[in-house]
Amino acid sequence: MRNLLVGLLAAILCGGAAMAAPAVAPKTGEVPPGLLGKDRDGNVVDLAQHRGKIVVVTFWASWCGPCRKELPGLEALQQHAGDKLLKVIAVNVKDSTEDYRLMMRQMRGFTMAMTRDRDGKISEGYDVQAFPNLWIIDPRGKVAAHHVGYGEDSLDALVDEINGIIAAEQQRQKAAAATAG
Numbered sequence: 001m002r003n004l005l006v007g008l009l010a011a012i013l014c015g016g017a018a019m020a021a022p023a024v025a026p027k028t029g030e031v032p033p034g035l036l037g038k039d040r041d042g043n044v045v046d047l048a049q050h051r052g053k054i055v056v057v058t059f060w061a062s063w064c065g066p067c068r069k070e071l072p073g074l075e076a077l078q079q080h081a082g083d084k085l086l087k088v089i090a091v092n093v094k095d096s097t098e099d100y101r102l103m104m105r106q107m108r109g110f111t112m113a114m115t116r117d118r119d120g121k122i123s124e125g126y127d128v129q130a131f132p133n134l135w136i137i138d139p140r141g142k143v144a145a146h147h148v149g150y151g152e153d154s155l156d157a158l159v160d161e162i163n164g165i166i167a168a169e170q171q172r173q174k175a176a177a178a179t180a181g
Helices: 002-018 065-081 097-106 154-180
Strands: 035-038 044-046 054-060 086-093 113-117 133-137 143-148
Touching: 035 086, 054 065, 054 154, 065 086, 065 154, 133 154, 143 154
Parallel strands: 054 086, 086 113
Antiparallel strands: 035 044, 035 113, 054 133, 133 143
């Protein structure tokens, strides 16, 4: 009987240690999880690949009406800014293969990176609870801002915010150069 209790206690303790802690969203100034899935060509997309750029990461789903409004605006932002200073990455969360393929056909001309979070593990790392869920990552790879939801004026505010991050980064680089020289 004692061996059974010891075995049961060990199983409970080991099982408890193996359980994942609840997800906590990265905070401003922290480095978020880097892995963002695979793009349409099957290439791994990681934030580290885009160091030195501002990265906008949005989590979305096909059933989310506001997401479907936000994505074309983010695509326009990517096209306008180009790929040198800004990278927009749209992460589809848990859509069925059929729904995902349909959306990819509808967005076939989009130039922003499109990845898929088939099982929700990537979005868990950001504690995504609602859509759209947008993150702005600064050129050093740290969270600069986080937005949940979408409004008609969201993209204008986003552009203003990105311009502020660019200005702050330019000031940071200027200060670093002055101290080094």
